Amino acid sequence: ISASELRSARDEMQRFLLEYRFGMQEIETKIGILREEFEHTHAYNPIEHVTSRLKSPDSLVDKVARKGIDPDFDTIRARITDIAGVRITCSFVTDVYRLFDLLSHQDDITVLQVKDYIAEPKPNGYQSLHAIVEVPVFLSTGRVAVPVEVQFRTIAMDFWASLEHKIYYKYASQVPEGLLAELKDAADSAAALDHRMQRLHRELHGPRPGAIVAV
C-alpha cells in the first residue's frame, strides 16, 4: 500500500467517524436542554452527570475483526451501532426511565433498539437501560441519520459498572469465581441502595418529584 493510499484510508476513517461525533453532539445538546429546562421549570435536576465517547479507530477495527464483519464502511455503519456513545447518570431509577421517555419521544429521534438491564440485570449483576437511537445530522451534503448508543443508569449502577470494568481489566477477563459472586452481591447491594434512596426521595417529595406532564 502506497503512502497516498494510506493517507486516503486515514482520511476516509476520520470522515466516517466525524458523522458519529456530530450525532453524539446532537444527543448531548438534547440532554443538556432537558437538564436546564428541568431545573428551570421544576427546580429539580434529574441528571448527575453525562459522559460521551467515540470509539477509537483501533477499537472499531478490533470490533469489526471480532464480529467477522466485512470491513467496508456501509457494512460497519449497518452492523456496529455503538460507535458513538452517551452515558447519562441519573439520580434515581424513576429519573432513568423519565429521561429515556423524554428523549425517545422527541419527533426527530428513532429508537432502533432498547435493552433494559434494569428490569433484567445481566447474570453478573450489571444494570443500565441501553437504547440505540438514530438522530439526524445535517451536513453540507444533506441529512444523515446517525445511530448513538445511549446508556441511562443511576449513580449506584454507574459506581458498580465502573469498578467492575476496572476489576475485569485487572484480571484480563479471567475473574476468579469467588470474586464474581462478590461482584454480583455488590450489584444487589447497589440495587438495594437505589430502592432505599428512591423511597426516601418519595417520602420527602411525594410520588413524582419534579413531576412533569407525561409524554
Ligand code: 0O2
Ligand atoms: P465501552 O468501553 O463502554 O464502549 P456489543 O456492544 O454489540 O458487542 P452487547 O453485549 O450486545 O455487545 O452490547 P450491550 O449489552 O448493549 O453492552 C454494551 C456496553 O454496555 C459496553 O460497551 C459497556 O459500556 C456496557 N456494559 C455491558 N455489559 C457490561 C458489564 O457487564 N459490565 C460493565 N462494566 N459494562 C457493561 P463496551 O463496548 O464493552 O465498552
